[in-house]
Amino acid sequence: MGSLHIQHDGHNAEVEKIREEEYPMLKDSIYLDHAGTTPYPKSLMDRFAHEMTTNLFGNPHSASASSQLSTQRIQDIRLRALQFFNADPADFDLVFVANATAGIKLVVDTMRCLPTGFDYAYHQASHTSLVGVREEARSSVCLDNRQMEDWLVGDCPLKEEEEEQRPILFAYPAQSNMDGRRYPISWSSQVRHSEETETIRNRKTYTLLDAAALVSSSPLDLSNAQTAPDFVVFSFYKIFGFPDLGALIVRKDSQDIFASRRYFGGGTVDMVVCLKEQWHAPKDGFLHERLEDGTLPVHNIIALDVAMDVHRELFGSMEKVAAHTGFLVRRLYRGLEGLRHANGEEVCTIYSPDPELEQTGPTVAFNIHNSQGTWISLAEVEKLAMLKGIHIRTGGVCNPGGIASALGLEPWEMKQNFSSGFRCGTDNDIMGGKPTGIIRASLGAMSTIKDVAGFVHFMEEFYREDTLPVSLPVLPSPDLDSDTKLQLQPPLQNTPELVVKSITVYPIKSCAGFSVPPDTDWEVRPEGLAWDREWCLVHRGSGQALSQKRYPKMALLRPNLDFTRGELQVTYAGAGEILSSSGPPSSISVPLSKNPKMIVPKKSGTDTEQRSTTPTEESQGPKPRRILLSNESPILAITTTSVDALNASVAALNPEAQRAISEAVFRANLIFTPSHSSSSYDPSSSPSSSPSSPSSPLISGDGLNPKLKPYEEDTWSSVHIGTNKHGFQMLGSCRRCHMVCIDQKMGEKISGGEPFVTLSKTRRFEGKVFFGVHMGLAEEENAGSGKVVKVRVGDVVLPQV
Incomplete structure (x- = not known):
């Protein structure tokens, strides 16, 4: 055992050296998704580029010299790919397809063309692409291991039909793509031989093996054509990383099934008659000539040749790869x-x-x-x-x-x-x-x-937990009636006194915020603060709303609500860095109010394009629903005390952190701070310009604010804000994602993954990470006043626990 470990350690050292030279994209990464796709080596891309720039490859359907070169190389590579799996070309043919799923679909498209159709059995560990075959079958059954064992001794799960002798297709994975469990290749021959039993006599059984997961790191031996599956599918990129290409290997003893296929594409026929008569003559040579519709992906196939060369030079045989990955x-x-x-x-x-x-x-x-x-x-x-x-x-x-x-x-x-x-x-x-x-x-x-x-x-x-986990406080259910809520609620808490430090709305979802001026009263509606998340940017290709999670530079789209001009003005703060005079504009303006030519409902999500609205006649369509584009709740709030405590934790747990975490990364609507403290309400401050510091006076010698404890907001059931004591119900703590790691001033990810890394260690409850609290207008409490609810910077905040 000791010598074996020495051997594996020695090979591991070789792989480490290969990684450094051939896989620069893996630097500072731990890549553990090889079952999805494996990375490609640098020399593969270099050699492929050399092949493309030193050879002229034409369409193999032509007769020119460049076309003949393509045809010759494809023939050689097809043979080499068969040999990679010890498949004798006298017994097998290989059909190039886009991927393993395309190979499965080619088999299914053929079998559904049979006059009788087909019945289908598949193992429960099958990939979704194998499960989907059942929709094309006359009948289907999913088998577990016990049912498979019964079948192998003669108890077929698909019984004999009285009128039709339909063939059976049985599919299973050589290796589960979920948990790595392997299933015997011998099942293929055993199931084929089961057709000789009394139960399914005269019913031919075909076997389809999904080898995609197996061949990525292990050899597949098809040297025995009598025991091999009828059809084998896999993707080459799972093995080599590149190219994006798959294959279907067909046992020639079973290729007659493809005679039932109806569709034909370019290059698969010798003659086609269209006028007055519908007739065609499929190619009658190799099977792949009839199944590879249209022009083959010539360049991908050329790349496969290079990939096999490079892989063997770097890692040796697949047996050696299997030994290394097994270790x-x-x-x-x-x-x-x-x-x-x-x-x-x-x-x-x-x-x-x-x-x-x-x-x-x-x-x-x-x-x-x-x-x-x-x-x-x-x-x-x-x-x-x-x-x-x-x-x-x-x-x-x-x-x-x-x-x-x-x-x-x-x-x-x-x-x-x-x-x-x-x-x-x-x-x-x-x-x-x-x-x-x-x-x-x-x-x-x-x-x-x-x-x-x-x-x-x-x-x-x-x-791994060294101490018992704690739970977030359970807030009263919003479903309780008002009388019950009043009975449960204690008197208003008068100390510590808090004030609203800042109010920020985010007119465009996931873009920068607009800081409400300190001397401005801001309306609060049941759906949230006025003008908060009224718009979103939509990817015109996918139709999905864009987010800073994927596009951090969205933080540089700075909105300004100009009510004098009735416009939302949006400026890109990074325009000087990347935009040229011939590029798109660095700012746009969007109307805020209705006019005869434009409808922009104040309280509805709005479909936007380049100018953010689509001209619409007022009479068209039903009145929009009142919605906002907030993720979870109408309003998000944080406290400066909690931000300071988090910064102290970051400094303690991650001494390499370069700077304090700004309040702005949490994208809160309201920031509360204790009054009469040196870091509390300052009319000139804003969440985008005043980061909290680990050395803030809010943190006392024992690390806690003497007036407001860190994360005390998690215990609040409600708050009252302003001289009119407008009521707000707390809706629970805010679940956080890695979007808090984006510097809202620079539009870049913060190095080291802070503050999410520290939050994951200090603020995880029941497996989820929380910071800040959700809140919304207590409509029942404010309904009787008949007044519009408004808040402003400096308002007193009275929490209830």
Whole structure:
């Protein structure tokens, strides 16, 4: 065992050197999403560029010299790709497709053209692309391991039809893309032989193997055509990182099934008659000639040749890659398995098989829970991992059967989650007390011991608890009737006295804020502050609202509400850096009020384009609903005391932090501060120009404000603001994401991932990170006054607990 470790350590050192020279994009990153795609080496791109600039490749359907060169290279590369899997070209043919899914669809499109159609069986660990085949089948069934064992001894789950002898297509993964579990290649031949049993006599069974996850880090041996699957699909980019190309390998003994295919594309026929008669003659040579519709992706295929060369030079055989990744996944599994909270509870629930006990791929699927057993949100893990340069996959990972089985999710639960708003990619990933997905860490040829150790350290630093977790205070439910609320509420709290330090509205969602002048009364409506998040910028390609999470420079779009001119004026603060005189304008103006040619409803989200509004006749369409574009609540508030306490924590936990965290990063509407203190209300200050400092006088010798404790706002049930004591109900604490790591003045990400990193250590409750509080107008309390509710900078704030 010792010599084996020395051997692996020696190879790891070689990979570290390769990483430094060939994978500069991985510097300062821990890349653990090789099951998604593996990175490509620098020399691959350099050599491919050389191929493209020193050779002239034409369309292979032509007869020119450049076309003949393309045809020759494609033929050679096709043969080489078959040999990569020990597939004899006498027994197999290889069809180039876009990816593994395209290969699956090609098989399905063929089988649905059969006069009888087909029946379909698939393993529960199948990728979504295999599950979707069932929609084209006459009947289908999803099998678990026990049902598979029954089938292999003759009990077919698809019974014999009385009138039709439909063929059966059986599909399964060679390796689960979710948890790395491997399934026997021998199932293919065993299932084919099961057609000889009495149960399904005269029904031919075809097997489809999804090898995409397996071949990324392990060899696939198709040397025995009698036991090989009928169809094998995979993607080359999973192996080499580049090019974006896939393949379907067909066992020639089963290729007759494609005779039923109806569609034909350019290059797949020898003759086509269109006038007066509809007739065509498919090519009758190699199968791939009939299936590769249109012009092949010549350049991608040329790149594949280069990729195979470079991969072998760097990493040797796939057997060597498998040994290296197998060594690493054992270390990763043991590292995660060994994490324990101070009370002895496990940090991780692991769904992947133990690589010491079973043959498995270099993938570990797991979830995290705190010391009390509460599940940690996948979205929160993803946010923090992103800030620390860690690349993982979270969610359903396109494996619905595997996820349901691992997490114990019944069909009714999954449909209930969907009815409750759950969608793929959303943040509400803990529903009904259960996670809806998993965390997946997967390794590849260029992974190293350092990657594994770094990820385990990340898990230990942020998710292993040395003390018992605390909970946020539970606020009275907004659903209670007013009389009950009054009974539950204590008298107004008179000390400490707080004042409104600043009021900020964000007319355009995710852009910079507009600071309300100190001498201005600002209207508050049930949906929030007037003119707050009335507009958003929409990507014209996707239709999605843009956010600073992806576009940090949005912070440099500075709005100004000019009520004298009736305009929203927007200026790009970085115009001098990147805009030229011939480029787009650095500022635009948007009308605020209605006129005969333009409708801009004050209280509705507004569809915008270049000038932010679309000319509309007033009579067209129904009156818009009153909505705002706020994420969770009408108003967001923070306190300077909590910001100062957070800065003190940042200084203590991250001495390398370069500067104090500004209040502006939290994008609050209202900032409260204790009165009669040197850092409280200052009419000349604004959240964008007055960052809190760790040395602020608000922090006393013991680290706490003698008048207002840090995070005391979490305990408030309501506040009253101003001389009229307008009532506001607290709606809960604000869940934070890595958007707080964007410098709102520069439009850049703050180095070191602060303050989110420190918040993750000091302000995580039930797996989620919180800072600040949501609040909204208490409509019932203010309804009787008959007055418009207004607030201004300097107003006294009286909290209730």
